[in-house]
Amino acid sequence: MQKILTTKDVIALAQLAHIKLSPSQIVQYQKELSEILKYMELLNDVDTRELLPTSQVTGLENVVREDEVQEQLVTPSQLLDGVPRSRDGFIQVKRML
């Protein structure tokens, strides 16, 4: 059966999603994702020319609030407690270059 995704497609998708795959996972996902995407082809036959895509189901539009500081759910220091690496009140990350 013609696969919808090539192994190259799977590698590119994994890269976009920041996920590393082993060679055997690439083969496995190529098969599984192709089957799933094939199932979605059911939608191709539906005539939707007269319709607009759904964006919200209960009819809410533009829910806004005043742009002011509200009561804080948590403090910055509580949030920093859960950070893998922090220094001087900042989140510390590995070098980018």
Add this chain to the structure above:
Amino acid sequence: MAPSTEKGQWPLLSTLSQQVHEGRVKSVDLINRSLQAIRDLDPEYKVVIATCSRRALKRAKQIDSDIRNGRTVGLLAGVPFIAKDNILTLGAETTAASNILKGFNSPYQATVIEKLEAEGAICVAKANLDAFAHGSSTENSDFFTTKNPYDKTRVPGGSSGGSAAAVALKMVPFALGTDTGGSVRLPASFCGVVGYKPTYGLVSRSGIVAMASSTDVVGLLTSTVQDSASILDIISGPDKLDSTTISRDPKAYTDIKMNIKNKKIGVVKEYLGEGLDKQVKKTTKLNIEKLKNAGATIQEVSLPTLPLALAVYYVIVPAELSSNLSRYDGQRYGYSYKEAKSLDESYLESRSRGFGDEAKRRIMIGTHVLSSGYYDAYYKKAQTVRTLLINEFNSAFKKYDFLVGPTAPSVAFKIGQNINNPLAMYLMDIMTVSANLTGIPSISVPGGSVNGLPVGFQIMAPQHKDRDLLAMALSYQELRG
């Protein structure tokens, strides 16, 4: 029936809270009863990821002392419950059953937990789920698989499988779940309990580990419809922390008396067609017969787009979750790969080691359907077919007060049966996803059994008609006796 599900029935929540208020039952005893049930049954059924025993007992003692001293206590004072582990709580880690959130202690609680605590309810444990609620069996949990209370070789359904099993095993009077595509109703059907998914936005999603934001709702697992109503009355309504919340019915959700005589009920034709287990079909038809005998007007109704709903769902949901799960990057919280030499390597290794197979599968599908060149063909197309589906439900609800059908295409399946076939697993959601895509409320009520395994009966109502839905479900529950 598993012996453990026969004994230890909890009283109705309204009765239980009255007993606590009158000082006839101590909250500490209720909490200890729950914790003991967990200790007795959890080694066999693997329901719970963690208990919150210290915090729970402390709160129970406070409530008992408040009652002794004549202080006012809440509507659910001292009543234990279990929360699905994708709901943020204090007192225990919140892991979403995923390795990437293992060890995560939330600094705040979900709005639903805050509202329940304000009424005195006490969270005793966190229940197992498919990691990030991705699945229909709990087999996708990164930790362990929960066993079905009726047959330990079978799955409890998912993703709220731990919550459903906890209620079926009488560990607690009620449990919280989440329902993105059937994750409360499917396990309710498989475990023989009530599973209720409210109208989208009726219950705040603040503090719920996000899966698909346009379909996620907090749902309830209870032994009776009345208990679902009691809890909805407490947790529903607008929340400034979730801008998608809607206003609640001004009348109490517990006010659910209804005469089903002359109610118009549509039997969804597509749900009784191909792919439905013969015995489940027979059971469903018997249930419809009961409603008819009670005086309801029963007619078959066709929603031609329904067979496409699952395809719509499995485009939109992975799209949304791929975006929601991009926050797990190993930098701000959760698992972080310590040996990384660069930021890129840290992202890549933290996510690759932290996410399980199903999360990766869904993230990649979502990434594909949103990517340049495929967005129109998949995502936009799916959102447009979703409009068609909504239109069909709207016209059906012009003619019918309720729509009914089975909750799931079969009874609980064997552990391992579908694990190597993701598409077969997805197909378990075929009868439940439409309520999520359209935002309508839906409930699964125990509706008989096939070879000793429970079968759920699904009832759906228009958006905002949650009270009518609960009333209808209660009438049905009473008809079954």
